[in-house]
Amino acid sequence: MKRVSFEDGIIYSFRPDLEPVTTARSGETVEFVCQDACGGLIRSEKDTLESLDLDRVNGATGPVRVMGSRPGDALRVLIRGIRVAATGFQSIAPKVGVLGDEVSRPSTKIIPIRDGKAVFSKSIRLPIHPHVGTIGVAPNEGSWTTFYPGDHGGNLDTKEIAKGNAVYLPVFQPGAQLAMGDIHALMADGEVCVTGIEIAGTIRAQIDVVRGVHIERPVVETMDAWIAVASAPTLDEAARLATHDGVALLARGARLPWDEAYMLASIACDLRISQDVDPWRTAKLVIPKSLMRRLPLR
């Protein structure tokens, strides 16, 4: 199996002119070996977010040029598995996170992973559910640090990007230039304190070029839903954009007039929060597959 490690290539921004470190064919499965979101710099409870350069977080392994992909296509990235390290961490700091104003001093918690559970404390052990926090492609324009989410993907912090699920990303540049990292062993919707359980690990991902799927922003596929994922400077704007995208998909996919799709979304499609802490926020509209079997073609 093809393998690409952060030692081969790691990026801290998604830019139109990304240079690939390797190449994959459509249909190929690639292993991405990833550092944790803080590049391994947080090793004990003495290390905190305040000592880090926020332009150097969420380093993403890659980029991988995907042969034959061109602007107007979509990339379907199926997460076949995520292996995580034996230890992760959470960190908080003043001014970051939903309650940044209430945090008096930076602190870090080291969280061992044992028998598939995160050992938060002696009495609190939570089953892990690893997902990929940062995954994206070369954008249409602009330079986006890997701390930002956007139309190109990036720091989506969407917990459904997990084993067995797929993310569709729009292709903006020839070869797409896929990179990923920022694994979380566990995270809840909102990621309210600014970290999930940040952890190093290896992602096995099957990459397919899909022609004729016109999407402007990421869409996640789970066993039972299509999820329109949108990011914007505020949660209010991200929620509006996710709703806009999701209702448009539902209208096309379920062959409903737009007005009907809008009403149907209001009773059958949950509007949710992926994360409320990154520089831009990410919201998602969850469309049950019972309403829409396939992702609609252009």
Next chain:
Amino acid sequence: MKRVSFEDGIIYSFRPDLEPVTTARSGETVEFVCQDACGGLIRSEKDTLESLDLDRVNGATGPVRVMGSRPGDALRVLIRGIRVAATGFQSIAPKVGVLGDEVSRPSTKIIPIRDGKAVFSKSIRLPIHPHVGTIGVAPNEGSWTTFYPGDHGGNLDTKEIAKGNAVYLPVFQPGAQLAMGDIHALMADGEVCVTGIEIAGTIRAQIDVVRGVHIERPVVETMDAWIAVASAPTLDEAARLATHDGVALLARGARLPWDEAYMLASIACDLRISQDVDPWRTAKLVIPKSLMRRLPLR
């Protein structure tokens, strides 16, 4: 069983000086007979939201004075059952709802309920899951139309306020003055188009006065979670407030230092959206009961 109907009393605003139409003892179960959110004025697809006075929507049946409740207590309202009428509706209109700017003209859809399913179209039938959209008490100050959500409850549009679940409301005025209405046969998180399936019906609710539970805003109890519910002018602010409340509850209820509770929430408590369409928005932080068995005392 005590029964109060919209014909006995219906309010269009929650105010400190509400006059009760009846009285209940702590522990008593009361039936609330409720109009739909539009007072029965939408009867066919010709009737639309544009013909309505938005200060006269969500009429709430009551108020009921709850004997012995006083400021500083909480009211626990357990929803024992909701019966809905045979027909409901959804309506959209320009400028309201998450995508109000994309709606070209007002329209209404009449939705029959058959065998526990909402007949959205010939091919789309969805199991109903009725909940109470508007439920509240006399506020501390100000006059809140029943279209608004707030610390007093009101138009919370929180789908978990359903059979078998309970909502805790802070008591601000002697006797609490409980009123409710705005039943939805079905609604998704976000209520993106501005309506669920709006429907008339009867709510059976057991009302208990709980002393020594200090809450500033509504908390919903389900079989497996405590949900801190908060409303504010924007979704961003509502999300912050729900997180603030939920983390404070978790710290007290799980006996954790605040910093630890904040981190734990980020990996185990989903931050979600109740509704993104009322004049104020409502968000919620979902705390699994596995982390916190009881609602913490003062």
